[in-house]
Amino acid sequence: MSRFVDRVKIDVVAGNGGHGCSSVHREKFKPLGGPDGGNGGNGGDVRLVVDPQVHTLLDFHFRPHARGTNGRPGHGDNRSGANGDELVLPVPDGTVVLDDKGNILADMVGEGTEFIAAQGGRGGLGNAALASKARKAPGFALLGEPGEERELILELKSVADVGLVGFPSAGKSSLVSVLSAAKPKIADYPFTTLTPNLGVVTAGADVFTVADVPGLIPGASEGRGLGLEFLRHLERCAVLAHVVDCATLDPGRDPLSDIDALEAELAAYRPALDADHSLGDLASRPRIVVLNKVDIPEAAELADLVEADIAERGWPVYRISAVAHQGLSELTFALAEMVSDYRAKNAKPVARRAIIRPKAVDQGEFTLEADPSIEGGFIVRGARPERWIIQTQFENDEAVGYLADRLNRLGVEDALVKRGAKPGAAVTIAGMTFDWEPTTPTGDAVPITGRGTDIRLERNDRVGAAERKVARKARRAHSDADSEQALGWDSDDLDDE
Structure with a gap:
């Protein structure tokens, strides 16, 4: 059974860089071959790429851990290690990447958009690359850097042209099922829809998508019900359609009060991304009101009473019946026209290029x-x-x-x-x-000493050959003096003889 997952937490670990090699070239008749240690390979990155064939974050729900391949170490004879293979993770269009503190790192909109989730470690330099005038044959190499490790949160914001807004059991899922080939779950109890549903609608030569989100209730923008969790799926919609239940049996509800309550929630909700603000706040998006279930006589009478009041607000009003298939053609072409107007004013999102920000020259290194x-x-x-x-x-x-x-x-x-x-x-x-x-x-x-050593760090208590020779002479002289005294000889007597 398929599941819709629109928020996951993943752990990404890039590959470690390979160690550099410390080697000296050895060949017959070439005693001074010089250093020939190769560099280590770079670790593989972990990248997120927008794939139009992916529509949910379900794969990350079951496999939340991703790791890149490590780089290979360098070898002698100036052979560098192989780079690690990068790991490419496909994500659906409209995925937002956040860090563990909730800061937005990337807004991935448009096919092919990429984001480096974890940077692979750089490979260490071999001793051939470290050779210099002062250090002609280094006896060491640099170690590879560990790959970047991060904990990320992925949120999916559906990229749809039209968003259906309404109370539970207003008929949104039924409307999507008759306008498109989508088959959402439909039942006669509230909150039947627990996950957003997307449908593709064709109106003549125009094609657009419709998003059906779970029903909203007063307080949804503050976390009540399911509204706060799925209001983000309306952030990218160019047109919002109020689906009003004209046949509700709740005595405290009527179409106008339902619209006012939902408008208050839309006005209170603020998109988290600046890119979504470019469409305007949800309260300022183009509106269309759909009076549903007019095939019922009482609902048709109620629609006659409120249609004029809604039209005074400047919103187009359409009367339909999703069950009886009434008024669907007019509604479809009206939505297509509103979407076409939006597309004419806004360019189609394309894959975003990576932005390189050079570091300021006067920025401190430490x-x-x-x-x-x-x-x-x-x-x-x-x-x-x-x-x-x-x-x-x-x-x-x-x-x-x-x-x-x-x-x-x-x-x-x-x-x-x-x-x-x-x-x-x-x-x-x-x-x-x-x-x-x-x-x-x-x-x-610093004078360079033997390979792998440094004179500044040497703490050698061993007595050298010159020092041993001086000490030996001193011991011999002292021994000769002791012998003369034991025999009663005097150096002056020896001189007289």
């Missing part, structure tokens, strides 16, 4: 703030330093030295000096805490 949990400590925040921390192999001293060079060139050390940081102060970046040494020079001024 911020420095005091660490509330460590006395005298500081926290560095920023996209670049936090990304560098993720890319660093901390078990490799040369990689740590390279990180220190990058942070120094970025101006982190100068900022710490201005803030009065003391030597040995705790500096935290992306959850990693370091002891700051203010005299750390840049990589260009």
